[in-house]
Amino acid sequence: MSTQIRYKKKDITKLIEAGNERELCFLxxxxxxxxxxxSNLVIKKADKAAAELGRKLDFTRAMLYGTITYTFTIDFLxxxxxxxxxDEMDPVTRTIIRMAIWQLQFGExxxxxxxxxxxxxxxxxxxHKVSGYVNAVVRKYASAPEAKKYIEQYKPGIRVSLKxxxxxxxxxxxxxxxxxxxxxxxxxxAGTTVRFDxxxxxxNSLINELKSAGIFAQPAKLIADAIEITxxxxxxxxxxxxxxxxxxxxxxxxxxxxxxxxPKEGNKILDCCSAPGGKSTHMATICHDNCxxxxxxxxxxxxxxxxxxxxxxxxxxxxxxxxxxxxxxKENKDLRKSFDLVLCDVxxxxxxxxxxxxxxxxxxxxERIEELLPIQEAILDSASKMVAPGGTLVYCTCTLNSDExxxxxxxxxxSHKSFHTVSITRYLPxxxxxxxxxxxxxxxxxxxxxxxxxxCEGFFICRxxxxxxxxxxxx
Numbered sequence: 001m002s003t004q005i006r007y008k009k010k011d012i013t014k015l016i017e018a019g020n021e022r023e024l025c026f027l028x029x030x031x032x033x034x035x036x037x038x039s040n041l042v043i044k045k046a047d048k049a050a051a052e053l054g055r056k057l058d059f060t061r062a063m064l065y066g067t068i069t070y071t072f073t074i075d076f077l078x079x080x081x082x083x084x085x086x087d088e089m090d091p092v093t094r095t096i097i098r099m100a101i102w103q104l105q106f107g108e109x110x111x112x113x114x115x116x117x118x119x120x121x122x123x124x125x126x127x128h129k130v131s132g133y134v135n136a137v138v139r140k141y142a143s144a145p146e147a148k149k150y151i152e153q154y155k156p157g158i159r160v161s162l163k164x165x166x167x168x169x170x171x172x173x174x175x176x177x178x179x180x181x182x183x184x185x186x187x188x189x190a191g192t193t194v195r196f197d198x199x200x201x202x203x204n205s206l207i208n209e210l211k212s213a214g215i216f217a218q219p220a221k222l223i224a225d226a227i228e229i230t231x232x233x234x235x236x237x238x239x240x241x242x243x244x245x246x247x248x249x250x251x252x253x254x255x256x257x258x259x260x261x262x263p264k265e266g267n268k269i270l271d272c273c274s275a276p277g278g279k280s281t282h283m284a285t286i287c288h289d290n291c292x293x294x295x296x297x298x299x300x301x302x303x304x305x306x307x308x309x310x311x312x313x314x315x316x317x318x319x320x321x322x323x324x325x326x327x328x329x330k331e332n333k334d335l336r337k338s339f340d341l342v343l344c345d346v347x348x349x350x351x352x353x354x355x356x357x358x359x360x361x362x363x364x365x366x367e368r369i370e371e372l373l374p375i376q377e378a379i380l381d382s383a384s385k386m387v388a389p390g391g392t393l394v395y396c397t398c399t400l401n402s403d404e405x406x407x408x409x410x411x412x413x414x415s416h417k418s419f420h421t422v423s424i425t426r427y428l429p430x431x432x433x434x435x436x437x438x439x440x441x442x443x444x445x446x447x448x449x450x451x452x453x454x455x456c457e458g459f460f461i462c463r464x465x466x467x468x469x470x471x472x473x474x475x
Contacts, residue, residue, distance in 0.1 A: 005030050005092075005126065012049045021060040022099070022118045023125070028064055029099060032359065034091045039068055039359050067102040069187065069358040073151065073161040074101045081144045082137050092127040093134055100138045105149060112142040156180045160187060165366045166351060173402045182400065182458070185451035186355040191228045193456075194236070195255050197246030197285050197313075198225040206245060213239055221455045222252045222431050223259075246285055246313050250278045253352070253449040253459030254398070257345065258282040260427045260447075260461050261394045265290040267340040272325040272383050275302035277309040277318070279343060284315045293318045294335075296325060326378035329385035336385050341392045344383045346376045348397040348404050352458020355451055369401065376404060380412050384419060390468040393419060396461045405460040406446065418467045421445025427463075 007027050015024040024046060031037035043057075043064060050057045067074070075086045078101060086094050100119045103110045116138045123131040151159055156176070157167040160183025170179035194217075196206055207217045207227060215236050220226035229236060236242055237249075263269055263283040271280045274295035284293055297303045300322045310318040323331055325344070349369045350360050380395055387393050395412075397404050413419060423443045428434070433453055434442065441447060449459045 004035065009045070009049055012046055013053065016046070016050050016053055016055055016057070021057065021063070023122050024057075025060045025063045025067075026095060026099060026122050026126075028060075029067055030091065030095050032068060033095055033098075033362070036363075039064060040357070063099060063102060063107070065358055066106055067099050068362065070102060070106060070161045071098060071362055072163045073158055074098050074105070076154070076158050077101060077105065077149070077151075078137070078141070081148050082140045084137055090127065090130065092123065093130045096122050096134055097137055100134075101141060104138075104142055105151075116142065156183070160184055162186075162354075162361065166354075166361065166364065169351065169401050173400065178452075181452040182450060188355065188451075190355040190451075190457070191230075191455075192233055192249060193220050193223075193226050193228050193252050193255075194247050194249050195223065195226045195282060196248075199288065201245045203227060206241075209241060210236075213241060215239065215241075220252055222429050223255045224429065226250075226252060226255060243312050243314075248278060248281055248309065248313070250282070251356075251398075251459070252456040253454070253461075254278055254345075254457070255282060256427075256429075256447075256449070257343070257394065257396045257459070257461050258286065259429075260424050260463050261341055261343055261392065262427060263287050263291060263341055267291045268338060268388075269293045270328075270335075270339040270342045270383070270386050271295045272328060272342065272344045272379060273297060273346060274306055274320075275299060277306035279345060280306060280318050281309055281313055281315055283341075283343075284310070284317045285313070287317070289315050289317045291317050294339075295320045296323050296328060298322070298324050326375060326382055328379075329382040332386070337388050339386050339388055339391060341394070342383050342387050343394045343396070344379055345396050345398075346379050347372060348376065348399040349401055351399040351401055352449075352451075352460075353398050354458075356457060369404070373403060373408070376408050377411065380408065381416075384412070384416055384466075387419075387466045389466055391466050393464045393466065394461065395464070396459065398457060398459050400448065400450070400458040400460070405448065405462075409446065409462050409464075413464070418469075419464045420467070422463055422465050424461070424463050 028042040031042050032039050043061060046057055078084055078086050096119050100115050103115045119138050120131050120135045123134040157164060162183050167179060170182050203219055210217050214232050216231035217227040217229050220228050258279050263286050265287045269283060269291055271293060274280045275297040277295060280293050280295040295306045295318055303320050303322050306320050329336055349364050349372060354360050384393055395409060422445050424445055424447060425442045428442060445464060446462045449456055451458055
């Protein structure tokens with residue numbers, strides 16, 4: 001049974017003031033590994049405390065995300081080099097040693113003694129009985145021959161730090177070589193992209209205005225109405241420019257989903273799993289706020305984010321409703337067959353977001369993916385009943401798994417004869433690379449975006465349309 005380790009803001013503040021970033025990182029890692037917290041939330045609290053002190057936590061951030069990203073590789077190296085088994089260690093010991101190995105293996109210019117001494121001190125404070133063991137394991141790894149630490153000699157899954165149940169999906173769907181390329185792309189630092197309202201400012205003018213405010217950006221890779229932030233990100237959301245030009249932090253692939261949906265002015269639109277409102281606000285912007293969008297989500301707190309984002313952007317066309325998308329047609333019978341456009345960005349394994357959300361490497365399991373499949377099927381089925389004759393249904397996920405993507409679409413089309421895929425070629429930006437295989441998929445209404453070839457998150461989008469002649473059996 002693991003021991004709960006609680007810490008308050010004052011504890012974070014004391015550690016930051018003392019410059020003890022390693023202990024702070026240990027506390028955050030412990031919450032992620034043992035208590036199921038999300039790394040972005042725990043670092044957010046620390047960043048806020050650091051900002052109040054006028055400090056930055058660059059080393060803490062690198063160590064936190066680096067350790068989580070390379071956990072699978074680190075555990076392999078612990079077994080291979082020290083002959084110790086991470087799964088048999090108590091949670092405090094395992095967390096300290098993982099953090100230590102990241103520093104020794106992946107950190108830059110970090111002295112061995114600094115890693116060893118700090119690891120022992122953290123162990124003494126949080127489980128004094130294991131300090132000697134921690135000392136022995138860390139020293140053993142530090143003194144091991146460099147040849148054993150050379151990661152490139154090991155299997156591809158170890159080199160890209162993806163456990164077999166994730167790496168196996170990529171190999172099955174894309175082949176060994178491509179799986180490795182995808183895995184390597186997820187190890188690179190993901191850029192932050194921001195869309196803007198091009199009716200208010202053009203891309204070059206926005207980049208120049210941001211520069212004058214100390215925020216640096218460049219054109220995004222794929223989307224014309226988007227930029228990539230290269231410096232000063234923390235100041236962006238607090239700047240007047242952010243809301244003035246309808247800016248919204250969002251991945252380019254997610255932006256593409258709204259472009260493929262192609263909402264029109266006057267449309268009645270349903271966004272089934274909408275929080276925090278990225279696609280709802282994007283579609284409203286595309287329509288110049290001249291449409292009607294019902295944004296639904298199962299989480300009331302997250303749905304509040306949709307309202308806040310719509311208010312910030314001055315969008316009046318969006319209303320919200322808390323409901324389960326898998327039951328949306330049963331609970332809203334009066335709205336069946338009434339929407340020109342229905343968008344379903346369904347809950348998924350998130351394998352396309354591994355580069356941005358390293359927690360997925362550890363948290364997602366084969367069992368969890370299997371649990372998601374019937375949920376996705378139910379949402380797609382229920383949402384389809386809301387589409388008006390001649391209307392559009394868009395299905396998308398942020399995963400790279402054919403079972404959640406192409407297979408779901410194929411099964412849906414087999415049982416819903418009034419729907420058919422339509423070519424999305426005309427909606428794709430010229431900057432998207434199209435080989436013969438991708439062209440064929442796009443002609444069949446589908447596209448998958450990849451981190452290695454597209455430089456963005458992994459994402460799947462499919463556009464379907466409903467026959468103009470109504471089918472009463474599907475109501």
